[in-house]
Amino acid sequence: xxxxxxxxxxxxxxxxxxxxxxxxxDLGFRQLTLALASIVAIVLLAILVTxxxxxxxxxxxxxxxxxxxxxxxxxxxxxxxLVAIYGTLVTSIxxxxxxxxxxxxxxxxxxxxxxxxxxxxxxxLMVELLAAIPSVVLGLWAIFVMEPAIRPALELxxxxxxxxxxxxxxxQGPGMAPAILILVVMVLPIITAIARDAxxxxxxxxxQGAYGVGTTRWGAIFAVILPAAISSIIGGVxxxxxxxxxxxxxxxxxxxxxxxFDLSLLAPGNTIASMLANQFGExxxxxxxxxxxxxxxxxxxxxxxxxxxxxxxRRLSLKY
Amino acid sequence: MTSFSNRSGSVSxxxxxxxxxxxxxxxxxAKLKRNRLNGLFTLISGLFATLAVLxxxxxxVYVLVQGGRLLSLxxxxxxxxxxxxxxxxxxxxxxxxxxVTLIAxxxxxxxxxxxxxxxxxYAGKSWFGQVxxxxxxxxxxxxxxxxxxxxYGLIVASRVFFGQSxxxxxxxxxxxxxxxxxxxxxxxxxxxxxxxxxxLGAYGVGASRFVTITQVVIPAALTPISTGAVLAIARAAGExxxxxxxALFSAFWPDGIFNPIATMSVLIFNFAIMxxxxxxxxxxxxxxxxxxxxxAANLLARWLGGLSKI
Numbered sequence: 086x087x088x089x090x091x092x093x094x095x096x097x098x099x100x101x102x103x104x105x106x107x108x109x110x111d112l113g114f115r116q117l118t119l120a121l122a123s124i125v126a127i128v129l130l131a132i133l134v135t136x137x138x139x140x141x142x143x144x145x146x147x148x149x150x151x152x153x154x155x156x157x158x159x160x161x162x163x164x165x166x167l168v169a170i171y172g173t174l175v176t177s178i179x180x181x182x183x184x185x186x187x188x189x190x191x192x193x194x195x196x197x198x199x200x201x202x203x204x205x206x207x208x209x210l211m212v213e214l215l216a217a218i219p220s221v222v223l224g225l226w227a228i229f230v231m232e233p234a235i236r237p238a239l240e241l242x243x244x245x246x247x248x249x250x251x252x253x254x255x256x257q258g259p260g261m262a263p264a265i266l267i268l269v270v271m272v273l274p275i276i277t278a279i280a281r282d283a284x285x286x287x288x289x290x291x292x293q294g295a296y297g298v299g300t301t302r303w304g305a306i307f308a309v310i311l312p313a314a315i316s317s318i319i320g321g322v323x324x325x326x327x328x329x330x331x332x333x334x335x336x337x338x339x340x341x342x343x344x345x346f347d348l349s350l351l352a353p354g355n356t357i358a359s360m361l362a363n364q365f366g367e368x369x370x371x372x373x374x375x376x377x378x379x380x381x382x383x384x385x386x387x388x389x390x391x392x393x394x395x396x397x398x399r400r401l402s403l404k405y
Numbered sequence: 406m407t408s409f410s411n412r413s414g415s416v417s418x419x420x421x422x423x424x425x426x427x428x429x430x431x432x433x434x435a436k437l438k439r440n441r442l443n444g445l446f447t448l449i450s451g452l453f454a455t456l457a458v459l460x461x462x463x464x465x466v467y468v469l470v471q472g473g474r475l476l477s478l479x480x481x482x483x484x485x486x487x488x489x490x491x492x493x494x495x496x497x498x499x500x501x502x503x504x505v506t507l508i509a510x511x512x513x514x515x516x517x518x519x520x521x522x523x524x525x526x527y528a529g530k531s532w533f534g535q536v537x538x539x540x541x542x543x544x545x546x547x548x549x550x551x552x553x554x555x556x557y558g559l560i561v562a563s564r565v566f567f568g569q570s571x572x573x574x575x576x577x578x579x580x581x582x583x584x585x586x587x588x589x590x591x592x593x594x595x596x597x598x599x600x601x602x603x604x605l606g607a608y609g610v611g612a613s614r615f616v617t618i619t620q621v622v623i624p625a626a627l628t629p630i631s632t633g634a635v636l637a638i639a640r641a642a643g644e645x646x647x648x649x650x651x652a653l654f655s656a657f658w659p660d661g662i663f664n665p666i667a668t669m670s671v672l673i674f675n676f677a678i679m680x681x682x683x684x685x686x687x688x689x690x691x692x693x694x695x696x697x698x699x700x701a702a703n704l705l706a707r708w709l710g711g712l713s714k715i
Contacts, residue, residue, distance in 0.1 A: 103613070107613050107615075110613065110615050111613050111614045111615050114614070114615045114618070114619075115523075115527055115614070117519065118519045118520070118522045118523035118526075118527060119523055119527065119533075121515070121516045121519035121520050121523070122519065122520035122523035122524060122528075122537050122589075123533075123537065124516050124520070124585075125520060125537055125540045125541050125544060125585060125586070125589065126536055126537055126540045128544065128582060128585070129540045129543060129544050129547075131555070131559065132547065132551065132552070132555045132582075135554075135555050135558040135559055136551070136554060136555065136558070138558075139554075139558050186453065187453045187456055187457055188457065190449065190450040190452075190453030190454065191450070191453050191454040191457040193450050194450040194451055194453065194454040195454065199447055199450070199451070200451075208454055208457075208458055210707075211458045211461050211462075212457055212458065212461070213703075214461060214700060214703060215457075215458075215460060215461040215464075217639065217640070217643075217699050217700065217703045218461070218464060218643075218696060218699070219642075219643025219644070219645070219670060219695060219696070219699065220643075220645065220646075221643070221645040221670050221673045221674050221677075221692075222464070222468065222643070222673065222692045222695060222696055223464065224673075224674070224677065225673055225677045225688055225689070225692055226463075226464050226467055226468070228677055228678075229467075229471075229677075229685070230463070230467050270460045273457050273460075277457060301439050301440065301442070301443040302443055302447075303442065303443045303446040303447070304439070304443075306446075324546070327546050328546075330548070331547075331548020331549065331550065331551070332548070333548065333549060333550040333645075333646035334645045334646055334670075334674060337674075338674065338677060338678065358548060358550045358646070361550050361553075361554060362550060362646060362649055365553075365554065365557065365649070365650045366649060366650040366653070373562075376554075377554065377558070380550075380551055380554045383548060383550075383551065384547065384548075384551055387546055387547065387548055388543060388546070390546075391542070391543065391546035392543075395542065
């Protein structure tokens with residue numbers, strides 16, 4: 086320790102050499118966070134390996150036939166996941182078809198100063214809280230409240246459109262249609278939240294420009310604001326699609342868990358996730374492997390949708 | 406609801422050829438097609454917003470009414486009744502939910518916060534940082550039931566814990582897999598908000614990297630980190646799918662963390678589909694307790710978020 090000035094004994098500055106213990110601590114902390122961060126990658130790999138290993142037996146015996154046949158017969162050990170795959174796709178896509186206009190409409194309603202700020206914030210908060218309600222509680226509500234309440238409407242639908250294969254069965258409680266409606270309730274908050282953020286990020290100049298050339302409010306929304314926000318909204322919609330495909334509890338409780346193929350939306354159906362929830366606990370032998378195979382298909386579906394969502398957001402986003 | 410074309414006032418005529426301009430008065434005319442359409446769309450979006458809020462109101466009303474009227478001390482202290490019997494409570498399931506969520510939080514919070522610190526403070530643009538970041542996004546999108554299938558294959562079927570198959574520990578691990586991406590993401594985003602001057606200032610007075618991160622950066626971002634933690638815990642407490650075949654269910658009081666355990670969410674699922682009134686009522690009561698806990702946690706998180714000084 087020596088003074089740089091060499092003037093007095095009270096040095097104003099001291100040159101400090103980093104002790105090796107401090108360097109070691111620095112390095113150790115870095116390696117610790119690195120190791121813990123890599124757990125994410127390890128867990129992801131472990132999930133893939135576990136599910137893939139588990140499904141090898143079923144893959145070997147059923148191959149691609151698994152995707153195209155609908156027999157699910159534990160007695161004769163014949164398994165095909167067509168009913169569950171059809172149910173997963175139909176419920177998730179139809180629920181989005183309903184939830185997208187509702188969610189984007191709500192997001193516009195609470196971003197485009199149509200109503201006082203207080204009320205906007207209140208609606209925003211309520212939609213966020215809806216996202217926090219556990220799916221099993223929504224399932225309970227769907228069984229005891231929603232399904233009995235909408236049954237007359239579904240019966241009317243059957244009476245009017247019963248000649249098409251999609252409404253050809255009489256509604257008898259659990260089925261695909263109530264499952265679709267409860268999925269709408271579950272994905273609505275995601276779509277609303279993402280659309281709201283996207284609309285809030287549209288630069289004010291774009292609005293001012295549109296109003297400046299004399300358009301109405303909704304003219305500006307349709308011609309300027311929505312196109313500017315569309316990439317984030319599409320990304321959010323795809324995230325919601327992934328969530329709808331993997332959603333388990335509420336759907337399991339209300340879809341009826343039928344193993345027979347039926348085109349009708351009013352009939353009981355099944356999804357991959359609800360099949361897993363129902364059968365995994367009691368399955369053994371090759372049935373476990375068949376369920377793992379179905380889980381692998383579900384993972385691939387959601388993975389594809391999620392990666393596409395990220396790609397859409399990165400690729401299509403407008404630069405201002 | 407007005408549009409921008411309704412500003413009253415008039416453009417005074419000038420010397421130029423006026424036939425170039427539309428000479429209609431610049432006052433709002435509600436009968437114009439554009440203004441009618443405008444009003445119609447406003448009405449539709451308002452209707453959509455009402456429809457979006459409606460389910461929350463209905464679910465809350467039913468949970469409050471159906472579950473609230475069963476609220477009693479017995480609910481918290483007794484075991485669920487055998488099928489066909491009356492009365493009983495959900496004490497074991499409440500204790501189980503707390504225990505399983507605690508296990509999940511003890512695993513996911515340290516790992517997640519450290520992962521977020523690595524991504525924000527060390528990774529930069531390195532390939533490994535990008536792998537972790539991408540992996541985190543993918544893990545966030547993995548359906549919750551898959552995390553149950555994973556833990557079943559890894560822990561339950563292989564009986565790694567003292568030959569026990571279904572256990573509270575396995576359920577906690579399955580939940581921690583779901584919590585991890587949320588904790589990492591919120592920690593990372595919270596740390597990103599800390600201004601770089603704070604770090605430079607700490608280095609300037611001679612602090613090491615370790616001291617800078619633990620004494621300066623993390624305390625500055627404590628609010629967003631704890632907000633994320635509260636939200637992740639609240640979400641985990643309501644999860645059911647990963648627990649059905651990892652923690653299973655139990656009609657008795659919790660017996661250590663290496664045995665099957667009852668949780669409120671699995672109780673709701675099991676009791677909702679039973680044909681007995683007593684069980685159905687307990688499912689509503691458990692929903693009431695769960696929803697109150699989760700709403701309180703969410704409001705706490707919002708309050709915490711409002712405290713942020715960054």
